[in-house]
Amino acid sequence: MADKRKIKKRKEEFGEPTESEKATSEEYSVAKWLKNNVPTKKTKFLNHHVEYFTGTKAVDALLTSKWATGKNPIFTTRHEVTDYLHQMLLHKLFHRAKKVPVTEQELKGKSKKKDKEQEKSSKSGDDKDGEKSQASACEGKESKDGKEKEKKKRKIRLEMHLEQVFLDTADAYVWIYNPMPWYYWLFGALVVLSTITVCMFPLWPATVRKGVYYLSIAAAAFLVMIIALAVLRVVVFCLVWILTLSRHHLWLLPNLTEDVGFFASFWPLYKYEYRGPGSDCDKSSKNKKKRKKDKQSDDESEKAPLLTEQPADSVSEAPPEIDTGEIKEEPLLPSTDKQSESESENSQRSSTDRDFEIVEPGDVEPDRDSNA
Numbered sequence: 001m002a003d004k005r006k007i008k009k010r011k012e013e014f015g016e017p018t019e020s021e022k023a024t025s026e027e028y029s030v031a032k033w034l035k036n037n038v039p040t041k042k043t044k045f046l047n048h049h050v051e052y053f054t055g056t057k058a059v060d061a062l063l064t065s066k067w068a069t070g071k072n073p074i075f076t077t078r079h080e081v082t083d084y085l086h087q088m089l090l091h092k093l094f095h096r097a098k099k100v101p102v103t104e105q106e107l108k109g110k111s112k113k114k115d116k117e118q119e120k121s122s123k124s125g126d127d128k129d130g131e132k133s134q135a136s137a138c139e140g141k142e143s144k145d146g147k148e149k150e151k152k153k154r155k156i157r158l159e160m161h162l163e164q165v166f167l168d169t170a171d172a173y174v175w176i177y178n179p180m181p182w183y184y185w186l187f188g189a190l191v192v193l194s195t196i197t198v199c200m201f202p203l204w205p206a207t208v209r210k211g212v213y214y215l216s217i218a219a220a221a222f223l224v225m226i227i228a229l230a231v232l233r234v235v236v237f238c239l240v241w242i243l244t245l246s247r248h249h250l251w252l253l254p255n256l257t258e259d260v261g262f263f264a265s266f267w268p269l270y271k272y273e274y275r276g277p278g279s280d281c282d283k284s285s286k287n288k289k290k291r292k293k294d295k296q297s298d299d300e301s302e303k304a305p306l307l308t309e310q311p312a313d314s315v316s317e318a319p320p321e322i323d324t325g326e327i328k329e330e331p332l333l334p335s336t337d338k339q340s341e342s343e344s345e346n347s348q349r350s351s352t353d354r355d356f357e358i359v360e361p362g363d364v365e366p367d368r369d370s371n372a
Contacts, residue, residue: 023091026074030067030084031093031177037061045097045158045174052097052158052172058085059168078168086166093177096165097158230256247276 023031038061040051059081067074068081075081089095158172166173201209233252240250254271255264 021091023088023093027088027091027093031088032179033065034058034061035175035177040175043156043158050174052174054170055166055168055173056170058173082166082168089164089166094173094175096161096163097172097174098161099156099172100159102155102157229253247274249273249275
């Protein structure tokens with residue numbers, strides 16, 4: 001109770017109306033006039049689509065209205081207009097909102113989702129020719145450029161403002177007042193009257209009841225005819241498809257089950273397509289297969305392991321290492337002695353599988369038998 005009393009005292013101090021006070025008929029008429037004459041914009045506010053206007057435009061519009069230029073004007077200056085609009089805000093005809101700029105990360109997230117959806121739709125669609133695909137790629141680039149230009153424009157979202165005060169500024173004010181259009185009342189009254197008349201069917205005259213009976217039979221026959229046509233067109237398509245080995249496609253009333261208007265569903269009467277060898281569909285399928293093979297080959301070449309490339313590198317690098325070793329050993333020993341020594345070493349190692357030390361002839365002691 002103490003909290004409620006404090007709230008009432010604050011409202012009385014700041015001149016705010018109590019909960020029992022409501023907007024007057026004059027304020028409702030002003031709000032209706034503002035809603036029809038002040039330009040509004042649509043955006044999202046707490047996940048709801050709303051309309052908002054700016055404070056300066058509302059003040060400018062009211063200064064030229066009949067309430068400011070008539071015989072008994074309610075307001076004549078901008079300050080008086082702002083005070084009047086503040087009273088309308090307190091009567092919950094609209095509320096003040098805060099403009100928050102949308103960050104680039106949020107825009108990028110939305111654009112990524114749209115690009116993924118477009119890629120899925122493009123994959124599901126059939127590409128007829130290479131030229132058409134190039135043209136679509138060019139169009140995609142142009143659309144991306146257009147999107148980048150649109151992104152450069154400032155985008156905002158609305159949030160609730162903590163200070164609910166009307167100011168003669170460019171602040172946003174969201175409409176709460178949403179009058180019911182007159183045709184809503186008319187349609188509602190017609191619905192009520194029609195339900196009452198249907199409920200009073202036993203009291204209708206005999207001729208009217210007989211006419212309704214014939215109309216109901218005609219409607220049922222029409223529905224049965226549409227169902228029979230839908231079954232017949234499927235049977236004809238299957239027969240033609242089987243007999244021609246899926247080369248000829250014939251649809252009777254192709255728009256019968258499509259989401260089109262009543263008269264458009266019965267036109268054209270038939271649709272014929274040839275999908276055999278040499279047709280556009282055959283060419284497009286071949287182009288698709290070629291593209292898939294090219295993509296697979298590119299993926300395999302990129303994902304090939306690096307180990308398969310190492311032996312070729314080692315073989316290519318081996319001869320230079322041997323050449324460098326030979327160049328280093330050539331100045332130390334003569335070429336003939338080196339070759340003979342290497343041959344003798346190889347022969348001795350191969351025969352006895354042991355290592356022998358080669359000594360020069362001057363270091364060996366002369367044999368006694370030869371001296372004798």
